[in-house]
Amino acid sequence: MLSAGSSSAAVETTAVRLDRSTLVVGGRTIWRELCLEIGAGEFLTVIGPNGAGKTSLLKVLLGLLPASGEIEVLGRPPGRGNPRIGYVPQQKAIDPDLPLRGRDLVRMGLDGARWGPGLGSGRIARRVAGALGSVGAAAYADAPVGRLSGGEQQRLRIAQALIGDPRLLLLDEPLLSLDLHNQREICTMIAGWQREQGGTVIFVTHDVNPVLNMTDRVMALVGGRWAAGRTDEILTTNVMSNLYGSPVEVVRVGGRVAVLAETGDPFGSHHDLNALQVQAGA
Amino acid sequence: MMALLRYEFVQNALLSGALIAVVAGFVGPFVVSRNMSFAVHGIAEVGFTGAAGGVLLGIDPVIGLLVGAVLAAVGIGTLGVRLRDRDVAIGSILAFGLGLGVLFLTLYTRYATEAFTILFGTITGVSRGDVILLSLLGVLTLAALAAISRPLMFASVDPEVAEARGVPVRALSIAFLLILAVAVAEAVQVVGVLLVLTLLITPAASAQKLAVRPATASLLSVAIAGTVTMAGIVISLVTPYPASFYVSALSFGSYLGARLVGPRLAVRRYRLVA
Numbered sequence: 341m342l343s344a345g346s347s348s349a350a351v352e353t354t355a356v357r358l359d360r361s362t363l364v365v366g367g368r369t370i371w372r373e374l375c376l377e378i379g380a381g382e383f384l385t386v387i388g389p390n391g392a393g394k395t396s397l398l399k400v401l402l403g404l405l406p407a408s409g410e411i412e413v414l415g416r417p418p419g420r421g422n423p424r425i426g427y428v429p430q431q432k433a434i435d436p437d438l439p440l441r442g443r444d445l446v447r448m449g450l451d452g453a454r455w456g457p458g459l460g461s462g463r464i465a466r467r468v469a470g471a472l473g474s475v476g477a478a479a480y481a482d483a484p485v486g487r488l489s490g491g492e493q494q495r496l497r498i499a500q501a502l503i504g505d506p507r508l509l510l511l512d513e514p515l516l517s518l519d520l521h522n523q524r525e526i527c528t529m530i531a532g533w534q535r536e537q538g539g540t541v542i543f544v545t546h547d548v549n550p551v552l553n554m555t556d557r558v559m560a561l562v563g564g565r566w567a568a569g570r571t572d573e574i575l576t577t578n579v580m581s582n583l584y585g586s587p588v589e590v591v592r593v594g595g596r597v598a599v600l601a602e603t604g605d606p607f608g609s610h611h612d613l614n615a616l617q618v619q620a621g622a
Numbered sequence: 623m624m625a626l627l628r629y630e631f632v633q634n635a636l637l638s639g640a641l642i643a644v645v646a647g648f649v650g651p652f653v654v655s656r657n658m659s660f661a662v663h664g665i666a667e668v669g670f671t672g673a674a675g676g677v678l679l680g681i682d683p684v685i686g687l688l689v690g691a692v693l694a695a696v697g698i699g700t701l702g703v704r705l706r707d708r709d710v711a712i713g714s715i716l717a718f719g720l721g722l723g724v725l726f727l728t729l730y731t732r733y734a735t736e737a738f739t740i741l742f743g744t745i746t747g748v749s750r751g752d753v754i755l756l757s758l759l760g761v762l763t764l765a766a767l768a769a770i771s772r773p774l775m776f777a778s779v780d781p782e783v784a785e786a787r788g789v790p791v792r793a794l795s796i797a798f799l800l801i802l803a804v805a806v807a808e809a810v811q812v813v814g815v816l817l818v819l820t821l822l823i824t825p826a827a828s829a830q831k832l833a834v835r836p837a838t839a840s841l842l843s844v845a846i847a848g849t850v851t852m853a854g855i856v857i858s859l860v861t862p863y864p865a866s867f868y869v870s871a872l873s874f875g876s877y878l879g880a881r882l883v884g885p886r887l888a889v890r891r892y893r894l895v896a
Contacts, residue, residue: 435655444835
């Protein structure tokens with residue numbers, strides 16, 4: 341939304357800036373000359389097929405992957421352990437026997453990285469309870485995390501990411517394997533946080549539809565190429581065909597967007613197409 | 623029974639047994655949550671070779687065991703960086719270590735009884751000097767574990783977020799392997815190389831079937847390790863059979879019991895399907 345500003349103002353109005361950034365992992369170029377500026381308080385949705393570098397983008401911003409070019413995150417170069425960034429990684433199965441309550445998982449977001457055994461205090465317990473309440477997870481906060489449903493675990497993950505009062509929230513496929521009801525609730529929760537706290541959201545997903553209404557801008561990453569802009573600018577037959585390097589058709593049905601191959605497979609592999617494809621009737 | 627306590631070897635056995643059980647009990651939950659059973663086994667087997675080498679060179683086998691275990695831990699940490707490599711790295715190190723052990727056994731012909739002791743443990747053979755050494759190592763291990771326990775837990779159960787939050791995941795993994803090496807060397811004194819898992823895995827595995835809080839699980843693991851070790855030693859003193867057998871049998875019994883009771887507890891507490 342913000343294209344440029346004076347350097348002093350940029351500290352407050354720009355959350356993330358990548359200038360001519362190139363990422364190469366294991367000899368493979370993930371993206372080339374990426375330029376992107378995300379304004380503070382903006383909701384950016386990142387879409388693209390599997391392996392296009394959506395997760396890598398989050399890792400670069402977290403300081404876990406080195407990329408070339410000029411990169412700034414909340415006014416600083418990316419570095420590990422920035423408490424102003426909240427991160428929800430892709431969901432993984434948790435051992436149902438793991439002796440860890442939802443409460444414990446959320447607390448790790450507050451002081452899990454500190455040394456010493458960490459016996460806890462009333463102040464910490466109150467903050468954890470507050471974070472649990474804000475995502476509606478208080479009812480199952482004392483149950484073992486591994487025994488909770490995907491939707492319940494995802495709420496805990498969001499509470500864990502938000503408990504440190506971050507300014508930037510990075511979410512990696514947070515709706516994966518959730519039913520429609522839970523998808524909606526999670527989206528509403530994240531949009532609520534963005535609105536009320538003025539936080540910045542980078543939302544990585546293979547399906548843009550659940551977040552279409554709350555997305556300020558969308559970035560599509562496909563095979564090393566990228567495009568960013570408003571949804572109506574990017575999710576078009578023209579732009580997407582250019583990105584895929586073969587004709588695809590973008591169809592809008594009842595407020596939903598679907599990217600369909602016109603002839604055969606646009607990206608050489610069926611799965612790559614599926615990643616962007618959305619069933620219109622779903 | 624009280625009369626037995628007057629013997630120095632009984633005092634040594636109970637003292638070192640209690641201390642070793644506390645160390646094993648605290649280390650165990652991390653071994654379980656990090657899926658490191660095989661690493662424990664590998665470290666112990668190479669520890670055996672270290673002890674055999676120690677005997678050959680006329681050094682205290684406890685020192686040899688410790689050196690072997692630490693070398694194995696460093697090897698596993700260096701060669702098994704990626705999780706996919708770890709199993710294979712441990713297997714290769716373990717096999718080579720045992721090969722060396724066979725060589726040492728052949729070179730030192732009077733070694734047969736010593737080998738049996740290290741393989742199956744003789745807690746009643748622990749000297750006063752050993753007790754002091756084991757106590758020192760135990761306190762060091764517990765202090766190190768306490769210092770890193772919170773970030774280690776974070777890195778064990780939630781590695782991606784931990785790394786993003788600045789937890790030195792890789793360094794902690796090496797540090798834990800070294801702690802594990804000392805804990806293994808300690809546990810070998812009670813149950814021997816071949817049975818270390820009975821103190822380093824089973825009590826923690828039982829505890830996590832019963833407890834939900836991390837701290838409760840750790841304390842329960844210590845309690846179970848302590849109970850089976852002390853009971854095993856005492857029973858072995860009044861019967862003709864070795865402590866290792868009783869410790870491993872009681873330990874396994876606690877695990878079966880926890881498997882039986884645990885799911886019912888969980889269902890009752892959280893109204894969840896087990």
